[in-house]
Amino acid sequence: MALAVHPDERPAPAVAALAAQVQADGGRPLAAYREPVGGHWQLFALLPIDKVAPTPYQRDLSPTHAKRLQEMVKKIDRFVDPIVLVSPQPGVYWTPNGHHRLKALQKLKADWVPAIVIPETEVAFQILALNTEKAHNLKEKSLEVIRMYRGLLEAEPRKGEQDYAFQFEAAHLITLGLLYEANKRFAGGAFAPILRRVDAFLPGTFAKTLPQREARAEAVRAADEALGRVVAELKKRGIRHPFVKNYVLARTTPLSRARKTLPSFDATFEKLLAAIEAFDVAAVRYQDVQRSALMAIPAAE
Numbered sequence: 001m002a003l004a005v006h007p008d009e010r011p012a013p014a015v016a017a018l019a020a021q022v023q024a025d026g027g028r029p030l031a032a033y034r035e036p037v038g039g040h041w042q043l044f045a046l047l048p049i050d051k052v053a054p055t056p057y058q059r060d061l062s063p064t065h066a067k068r069l070q071e072m073v074k075k076i077d078r079f080v081d082p083i084v085l086v087s088p089q090p091g092v093y094w095t096p097n098g099h100h101r102l103k104a105l106q107k108l109k110a111d112w113v114p115a116i117v118i119p120e121t122e123v124a125f126q127i128l129a130l131n132t133e134k135a136h137n138l139k140e141k142s143l144e145v146i147r148m149y150r151g152l153l154e155a156e157p158r159k160g161e162q163d164y165a166f167q168f169e170a171a172h173l174i175t176l177g178l179l180y181e182a183n184k185r186f187a188g189g190a191f192a193p194i195l196r197r198v199d200a201f202l203p204g205t206f207a208k209t210l211p212q213r214e215a216r217a218e219a220v221r222a223a224d225e226a227l228g229r230v231v232a233e234l235k236k237r238g239i240r241h242p243f244v245k246n247y248v249l250a251r252t253t254p255l256s257r258a259r260k261t262l263p264s265f266d267a268t269f270e271k272l273l274a275a276i277e278a279f280d281v282a283a284v285r286y287q288d289v290q291r292s293a294l295m296a297i298p299a300a301e
Contacts (some may be wrong), residue, residue: 004031014119015041018087022117025091041116044082047093049106052085052113054099055124057147059140061099070104079105082114086121093117096124125152125167138188139180145169146177153206161201161209172199178217181260190227190245191220197255198268219269226276233281241291247289252276 003019005011011019011032019029028046033252035042054061061086073079082097093115095102105113118124128148145168152164161168168174172195176188199216230248234240241247254268261270 002250003029005033009034012119015043018043018117018119019045019085021090022047025061025093027051028112041119043119045115045117047085047115047117049113050103051091052083052095052102052115054102055094055096055151056126056206057144057149057151058096058099058128059144059147063102066100066107069215070107073104074108077112079110080118083114084127085115085117086124087117088121094124096127099283109196122155127166128167138176138192139184139186141169142173142176142180142188144177145173146181147208149174149210150175152287153210158205159203159206160203160205162203165201168201170196170199171201172196174213175199175216175220178213179220182217182221187224187245190249191224194249194253194255194268195220198262198265200265214264216269219266219273223269223273223276226273230276230279230281234284237284239284239286241286241289243292244289247284247292248276249278250292252279 003011003016015032019032022029022043022045026048029043030046031044033042033044035039042149079101081101083095083101085093085095085098087093095115098115102113125148128144148167149161152159156163161171161174165171172192175195176186176192179188181187202212227245229246231244234244234248249272252272254263254271254275262268
């Protein structure tokens with residue numbers, strides 16, 4: 001099958017080689033073109049559906065969204081939204097942005113996936129950054145970021161967090177990702193305001209910074225466990241309110257809104273843990289928690 005190109009252009013060697021690979025993998029390369037923003041060469045192709053999978057580090061599939069998408073595709077009886085693919089190796093094609101559309105095609109027993117295939121595999125991480133911004137909630141954002149982090153640990157061992165600040169969006173999402181990996185029910189929304197202020201991208205390679213990240217996650221987990229004990233004591237006193245965690249954190253945080261110079265991450269969580277452990281449960285009244293809740297929204301997962 002002849003590859004369609006603009007009559008005044010000749011495909012870049014990388015996209016020509018990619019077209020040959022797609023052909024060898026049983027696909028159908030249809031056209032090579034320059035995308036309109038950066039002028040980068042890309043390939044439009046049909047790929048056998050069994051060759052395509054989501055990247056291993058993106059957020060989890062939403063069964064509800066996948067089912068709704070499947071029903072809509074079936075209703076209009078056509079698939080009109082190609083997915084983006086990269087190929088880490090011949091015979092393997094990953095989509096960083098089309099997990100739900102791929103699942104819909106699989107459920108509808110399609111044989112082919114219409115796709116835009118990008119020669120530069122690293123672009124997948126940049127596209128995942130867009131997915132991170134569109135993720136439904138803090139947990140999904142954080143899990144996608146830590147999966148991306150682990151993927152880069154293998155793929156880019158000489159690079160580190162500061163090289164991928166755009167893709168990760170915020171440093172505290174890495175720390176929260178580790179916590180959500182261990183406990184999907186972790187109350188990350190309660191700690192996010194503190195983490196956002198004191199957590200920063202760490203210098204060094206991923207192999208060097210991962211243990212530091214794990215230590216930071218452990219510090220947050222220790223604070224959460226202490227917080228859980230305080231909340232349990234408050235419940236024994238009949239104080240049950242969705243804002244109670246936020247209330248205790250607001251009164252134990254070492255960070256004030258007015259201060260311009262922030263303590264380090266380690267200092268912040270050392271002081272926070274000590275303050276939570278010293279918190280006077282007997283001094284709290286239900287009205288205090290209720291009044292505070294009127295001025296803020298409880299952290300939701």
